[in-house]
Amino acid sequence: MFGDIFNAQFVASSIRVAIPLALAGLGGVFSERSGVINIGLEGMILSGAFAAVAVTNFTQNPWAGVLGAILVGILLGLIHAITCITFKANQIVSGVAINLFSSGITVFFSWLLFGETQIMVKSNLPIWGLPLPDIGEGSTFVRNIIVMFAHHSPLVYLTIVIFILAHLIIYKTPFGLRLRSVGEYPQAADTMGVNIIKMRYIAVMTSGALAGLAGSFLSLEQAHFFVKEMSGGRGFIALAAMIFGKWTPLGTAGAALLFGFGEALAMRLQGVLAIPVQFIHMVPYLLAIFVLVSAIGRATPMAAVGIPYEKEIG
């Protein structure tokens, strides 16, 4: 039984499941590093998922769908930025509003454009990588390696590139240094001539772009359809991954893989164990809670996160 569950296919599916969590979690990293809580990731994923399917089906081009999802994410990020940064509204409330808005607007447009709330994807992205040898042909080891790491959606490789870039940007470039400073002590950054407002807008919109991309992966690559509420709490799991990853890109990627592993495990265990399926579906969420309350998951957030920037008067 063990071998049936933990095989190369399982690793590959853990990676696939982890992708949306990782991308949205990275979005959270950018936003919170700049000092803005983005609880609206959930809604941004959902809207991205819908936009990806809608644009793909209209253009017959899944790449256009991916781009559409990113643009919708950026737009929602812009709305969050305007309410939280310019109008200094409560960031949690704004995020919740984005989530509720996304639930409604996606259903509205899917009725309006397609007449139903479950829309099949009409055109798929290609698989990139090495051709998969048939079972029995050649070495099993080589086949397993290909299954795990070299036979994926282009978005999987894109995600890896994005994470490497994000790491370099945050830790090695002036932009990254400024980003890290505005979330911790914006007054200090301001006296050094860093434009807090601009930095935060860029960060929150980047966050939206990444969450939108996460949504496109979810609908185009994982499910091959859009259905209402399909984000299913991934935005919140992504936030947990971000915290568990201590607001670093690589840590977030690791945490997302762990949660992806949990979800893949839950899928595998269905029907294998004599446990109601609902309990099995709790696995990733229980894992998230366990990780966050245990010592390894404890971390200090950015000092200025959640606080709109205001110059002191005095």
Added chain:
Amino acid sequence: MPEIALEMKNITKRFPLVVANDKVSFTVYKGEIHALVGENGAGKSTLMSILYGLYQADSGKIFINGEKVSIANPNVAINLKIGMVHQHFMLVPPLTVTENIILGMEPKKNNIFIDMENATKRVEELSKSMGFKIDSKAKIENISVGIQQRVEIIKVLYRGAEILVMDEPTAVLTPQEVEDLFEILRSLKKQGKTIIFITHKLNEVKALSDRVTVMRRGKVVGVKDTKDTNQEEIASLMVGRKVIFDIEKKPHSPGKTALKVEKLKALSNKGLPAVKNISFEIKEGEILGFAGVEGNGQTELVEVITGLRPASSGKIFLYDHDITNYSPRSIREDKIAHIPEDRKQRGIISNYTVAENLILGSHYRSPFNKGLALNFTAINNHANNLIKDFDIRPSDKDNFLKSLSGGNQQKVIVARELYGEPKLLIAAQPTRGLDVGSIEFVHQQILNERDKGKAILLISADLEEILSLSDRIAVIYEGEIVDVLDPKKTDENEIGLLMTGSTANKKLSKAK
């Protein structure tokens, strides 16, 4: 006529309700150390914020090296070679020394990445040129306040500053660190830099500056050559009346033992020993001053005595009555009053009114409480009486505490704590951040209590305060009392050395 580095002419800046700068003119010569003094709210910080581009003046002109400039934001100020070291350090705690210094002006390689190697080299060169070493890879959160200040200074020099504004730089330093800072500033002056030094400590003006500009209520009230003036003159300009500097103290006549602390031990928030085996007594009519660098167990000691932190062992007696590990409420009921060191966190509730703040801690007792409801007639009468007795301004009991100045907030705390005749008064940093007038007031109140026969535990980072008020001085270092001194037979130097753990030096000097 010396060359003029900076001239601000007829600067006016209004905030809602207050004119912070009223036609202020301010001139600084090249290469001088110029002290800018005034009470809190006199407009010093506003004037400097305008110079640094954090605020825009409503009217007025600024000239740098004779050229008219308009400073729209800090970037412009930095380009004009103006640097500012803020009172609250503008350093990002989780970033390293180098990262903080280069922030906003990062050297690049390949046009994309930060050139860390080059940055580190620059930082080390700059610190070397000022005669100290600095660990450029250390995170700010792991280095001392004194070192952080050096990082701030390097930060402005890195930006090529020729005019340095230092906003109350000594407020957070130990006496030795102050001496080191003065050395650094003198060496910067030798390098030809111009330094504006904001302070309200007049001995520092005398020790360091070439000229001094005095502000009061948004106006410049005097510009003097330091050598032609004295502390009394500057103080009376600042306050607008004569200030009594020498505190008149009646002779020390201690009575019965009021507070006795025996072998007290307590842990810090991190679970490490913070108070290590401390024993002392305070008698009626006596002020025991605790001198020490902050973070050496003073905070924890006060918290244990007031019931806010458990003692891990040892005993505390108030008139032979064991109060160890009593709840804060029962300790208050035993008449121990507490002026807490962190005014905003523990002293007041800034969103409550003056009247409400004046009954905190006795709000549940008669006459302020009758059955389920508060008795507002009693509360208001109480407030009006204390506002009059303690001269709290503005005198409206319905003002929110956050709208009061620091000095008046402190008066509210003092009034509340002294009400009801406490047996023991614990005053922790009672004059921190207050202006000359308020300091004088608080000192007078503490001395009155002493003369009424109360026991007083005074904790202060201000050695002058400790020396002038205390009847006995306990020096605390790393959670232990290293020595108890007679204020008449010691001085700042001796205490300062003891505070930093240099007992060896002390023994040497005694041997001589």
